[in-house]
Amino acid sequence: MRECGVALIAILLSAACRQLQPAAGPRIDPALAMLVPPDTSILVGARLDQLRNTAVYQRHASRIALPRIDEFARETGVDPRRDLQEALFCSNGRDRAVLLVRGTFTPAQIEPKLQKRGVKPQSYKGYTLFGDERGAVFFLNAATALAGATPALREIIDGRGRNLLGIPKPLQPLLASLRASDQFWTVFNGSAIRLPAPDDSNLGNINRLARAVQTGAVGADLQSGLSLRAHAACADDSSARQIHDALKGLIGLGRLSAPDSQPDLLKVYDSIQVRLQGREVSLSADVPQDLVDRFVNIFVEERRP
Numbered sequence: 001m002r003e004c005g006v007a008l009i010a011i012l013l014s015a016a017c018r019q020l021q022p023a024a025g026p027r028i029d030p031a032l033a034m035l036v037p038p039d040t041s042i043l044v045g046a047r048l049d050q051l052r053n054t055a056v057y058q059r060h061a062s063r064i065a066l067p068r069i070d071e072f073a074r075e076t077g078v079d080p081r082r083d084l085q086e087a088l089f090c091s092n093g094r095d096r097a098v099l100l101v102r103g104t105f106t107p108a109q110i111e112p113k114l115q116k117r118g119v120k121p122q123s124y125k126g127y128t129l130f131g132d133e134r135g136a137v138f139f140l141n142a143a144t145a146l147a148g149a150t151p152a153l154r155e156i157i158d159g160r161g162r163n164l165l166g167i168p169k170p171l172q173p174l175l176a177s178l179r180a181s182d183q184f185w186t187v188f189n190g191s192a193i194r195l196p197a198p199d200d201s202n203l204g205n206i207n208r209l210a211r212a213v214q215t216g217a218v219g220a221d222l223q224s225g226l227s228l229r230a231h232a233a234c235a236d237d238s239s240a241r242q243i244h245d246a247l248k249g250l251i252g253l254g255r256l257s258a259p260d261s262q263p264d265l266l267k268v269y270d271s272i273q274v275r276l277q278g279r280e281v282s283l284s285a286d287v288p289q290d291l292v293d294r295f296v297n298i299f300v301e302e303r304r305p
Contacts, residue, residue, distance in 0.1 A: 025175040026182050026219070028167070031144055032088045032100045035156055036167050039096070041189040043171055044089040048080070051183045054222040055289055060296045077109050090148075093189070098148030098156070107139040125157055174217040179229065182219035189215055209246060212239030225289040231282040244276040247283060262298070264291055 026045060036043070051057055061081070073079040084103040091097040111128065114137075115121060119130045129136040129150065137147040146153055159165045167175070174187035216232035234240040251272055258265040272285045 024180070025178040026180055026185050028088065028175075029086050029102050032086060032102055033167055035100050035140075035144075035146070035160075035165055036088070036090050037092070037096070037098060037152055037156060038159075038164060038166070038168060039092045040090040040168055040171070041093045042089075042091040042186070043167070043175075043188070044186040045184070046087045047085075047183045048087060049085045051222065052081075054183065055224065056222050056226075056292055056296060059293065060300065063300050076113055078103070078105065096149045096152045098146060098152050101145045101147075102143055103145070105139055105142050105145055107142065110139070124154055127157060129153060170215070174215055177217050177231065178219040179221060181221045181223060182229075183222055185217070185219040187215075187217045209239075209243055212236075212243065222292075225292050226285070226287040228283070228285040230284075231280060234279045234281065237279050240276060240279045240281050244274055244281050247274045247281070264294055267291060268295075 026047065028045060052061075066081075069080055078084075083105070084101055086102045088100040089097065090100065111121070111130065114130045120132070121128050121130050122136070123129075127138050127140070129138045131137060131150060133150050135148060136150045136153055137145065138153065139145050146156065156165060170189065171187050175185075178185050178187070212235050213232045214235055216230070218230040219228070221227040232240075232243065234243060251269055251274070255266060255269045258269070268285075268287055268291060271287055272283065275282045275284075
């Protein structure tokens with residue numbers, strides 16, 4: 001009888017984990033998925049552990065100077081290049097955003113360093129938040145850290161164990177449309193995206209187009225070169241046509257402005273394909289590893305003193 005009870009609990013736990021994320025698409029650590037605020041309309045993920053296994057990272061990461069990350073590692077004892085495994089950015093597109101991170105942390109060593117930098121601790125329901133009323137960071141445990149708007153962090157603490165958190169259902173089909181191999185991805189409700197710019201400016205034009213997008217998903221795989229896939233569902237066929245034409249126009253301008261000293265840029269622009277089908281727009285690009293290496297080399301050379 002006891003064995004049956006244990007089996008039943010295991011089945012229920014397994015079902016609960018399956019509800020946190022879709023069966024297809026990039027895998028999200030359940031420990032992060034169960035912390036996503038319910039009003040999330042923009043979700044961005046990065047599998048840093050998988051990124052470290054890609055050719056572009058292994059060939060070039062040690063060559064790129066990142067002084068701010070070096071300083072952050074010295075001041076906190078956390079090196080994102082080594083200690084972080086996965087990051088999940090959640091936003092409601094308006095006034096709240098939270099960063100959820102899985103990695104290897106030692107709160108007993110990190111927290112005194114935060115206080116030494118003048119970051120004040122505050123206690124909330126057994127957790128120590130470091131920051132102020134606008135933003136804070138805290139460690140849920142030795143493998144999970146959260147940072148963002150303090151009211152949102154408190155709501156996450158309140159919602160734990162009450163079935164109030166988790167990836168919202170409207171975003172789950174978008175996640176399922178992405179590839180499991182994507183190291184970087186984002187899914188969003190377009191109506192939540194707005195750039196801080198007047199409507200009569202060039203950026204304002206982007207806002208008007210963004211408002212026509214109902215849902216969207218973007219995924220990038222760097223395992224062998226760069227493979228990018230993106231798609232958006234618009235409010236109607238006319239809006240989709242406008243976005244399709246705008247993307248084609250940007251690609252055309254990019255080709256025209258490519259400097260003669262970088263002919264490989266033309267190959268990159270030529271690899272971008274934009275398709276229109278009804279009210280849906282899709283974009284794909286496949287850049288081979290040798291071209292990725294060349295552009296990383298250019299970037300590294302330009303940053304050298």
